[in-house]
Amino acid sequence: MNSTLLPLLPAVYDILFDFAQSDGFWANLETAFGTSYDVVKATQLRQQWQSRDFSQLPPITVKNLGNSGIFGAYSSSTNRIYISQALIDSGDATTLSAVLLEEIGHFIDAQINSSDTPGDEGQLFSALVRGESLTEAEIAAIREENDAATITVDGQAISVEMAFSTPTNFTVGSSPISVTVGDFNGDGKSDLATANVGSNNVSVLLGTGTGSFGPATNFSVGGGPFSVTVGDFNGDGKSDLAVANFSSQKVSVLLGTGTGSFGLATNFTVGSSPYSVTVGDFNGDGKSDLAVANFNSGNVSVLLGTGTGSFATATNFSVGLKPFSVTVGDFNGDGKSDLAVANLNSNNVSVLLGTGTGSFGTATNFSVGIRPYSVTVGDFNGDGKSDLAVANRNSNNVSVLLENSIKKMIQ
Numbered sequence: 001m002n003s004t005l006l007p008l009l010p011a012v013y014d015i016l017f018d019f020a021q022s023d024g025f026w027a028n029l030e031t032a033f034g035t036s037y038d039v040v041k042a043t044q045l046r047q048q049w050q051s052r053d054f055s056q057l058p059p060i061t062v063k064n065l066g067n068s069g070i071f072g073a074y075s076s077s078t079n080r081i082y083i084s085q086a087l088i089d090s091g092d093a094t095t096l097s098a099v100l101l102e103e104i105g106h107f108i109d110a111q112i113n114s115s116d117t118p119g120d121e122g123q124l125f126s127a128l129v130r131g132e133s134l135t136e137a138e139i140a141a142i143r144e145e146n147d148a149a150t151i152t153v154d155g156q157a158i159s160v161e162m163a164f165s166t167p168t169n170f171t172v173g174s175s176p177i178s179v180t181v182g183d184f185n186g187d188g189k190s191d192l193a194t195a196n197v198g199s200n201n202v203s204v205l206l207g208t209g210t211g212s213f214g215p216a217t218n219f220s221v222g223g224g225p226f227s228v229t230v231g232d233f234n235g236d237g238k239s240d241l242a243v244a245n246f247s248s249q250k251v252s253v254l255l256g257t258g259t260g261s262f263g264l265a266t267n268f269t270v271g272s273s274p275y276s277v278t279v280g281d282f283n284g285d286g287k288s289d290l291a292v293a294n295f296n297s298g299n300v301s302v303l304l305g306t307g308t309g310s311f312a313t314a315t316n317f318s319v320g321l322k323p324f325s326v327t328v329g330d331f332n333g334d335g336k337s338d339l340a341v342a343n344l345n346s347n348n349v350s351v352l353l354g355t356g357t358g359s360f361g362t363a364t365n366f367s368v369g370i371r372p373y374s375v376t377v378g379d380f381n382g383d384g385k386s387d388l389a390v391a392n393r394n395s396n397n398v399s400v401l402l403e404n405s406i407k408k409m410i411q
Helices: 006-021 026-032 039-050 084-091 093-112 121-129 136-143 403-410
Strands: 060-063 070-073 080-084 148-153 155-162 176-182 192-194 201-205 217-220 224-231 240-245 251-256 266-269 274-278 287-296 299-303 313-320 324-328 336-341 348-352 364-367 370-378 386-390 395-399
Touching: 006 039, 006 121, 006 266, 026 039, 039 093, 060 192, 070 084, 080 084, 080 093, 080 121, 080 403, 084 093, 084 370, 093 121, 121 136, 176 224, 192 224, 192 240, 201 224, 240 274, 240 287, 251 274, 251 395, 274 313, 287 324, 287 336, 324 370, 336 370, 348 370, 364 370, 386 403
Parallel strands: 060 080, 224 274, 274 324
Antiparallel strands: 070 080, 070 155, 148 155, 176 192, 192 201, 201 217, 224 240, 240 251, 251 266, 274 287, 287 299, 299 313, 324 336, 336 348, 348 364, 370 386, 386 395
């Protein structure tokens, strides 16, 4: 037994003893494991715990579970609990206790139910026995989770039910609304940048490469920064930032020094209330250009980069009503960058085909769900072509448009 675990076990056993003694034992058992469990086996477990007999619990093995974010797991095939070495090394006794109880919950499920209870019954059990107050919505969400995974232990693949790591929070500016990833100090580790709409700045957090980040450094931008993205706007191989500022009709460009710091923002005029900014090469010159969705002017501003950190005057292209999000793809297979824009008030996505010269054709609109907030590009059917996915806030769904159907409409 790991020396870090030994001092924790009495406290875990106390929680199980108190649970077995409680009037809510059967109600909580039903909440976690459903109503079809084996009452005889459950009664036996309760009696053992009431007698402080925990000998039936599975052995615990501490292992390196990789960078998967898994803190703990239980395998019914080996009847063993696995705890992540990373969790042990963190010294976080509270989380370790919660994870142990979660894996004990997975063990209980395997004893009293003939099949795995839907959702993450271990997480639910751990919360209930530790006295957490859960809303019906929180319980329903846990019941929708998938806790199944496969881990490799000593070269053998083992099916398990698992506990993921809990979030770690890092302080940034006021009301962060957009986040992006880059390498801002050239150390090969992923860093973060957030647009903080309440403090009119961007926070940069340098990553340690271990899942942690240093304290935020803030850089002033325009009014109401709503979206931030990464590019190399002066061709020096260092990551720069572009920020859409919805209150000031500007895009702020901050050139990176390669040390994690940035120069003063340079502002470029776009349309009214810019909500989203993305990077592409729209005229084929190998230099980074910008496209900005302007919420109140119903258009997209395209700014062609000079490769020196500056941009030409914006050219505007009409789209739908209240454009909220913009992304880049090739939707007709001609090798030129096109634009897709989610239009909040017209419940559609506008596709604008690029000419390869920095200009775009007239928008073609595709109906999606209600109040589309975000659009992204991927290949969803494996044909190597650009498809679209759109998040629809008010219809609680995602619309997927395959490139084949897009191409038919725009040719």
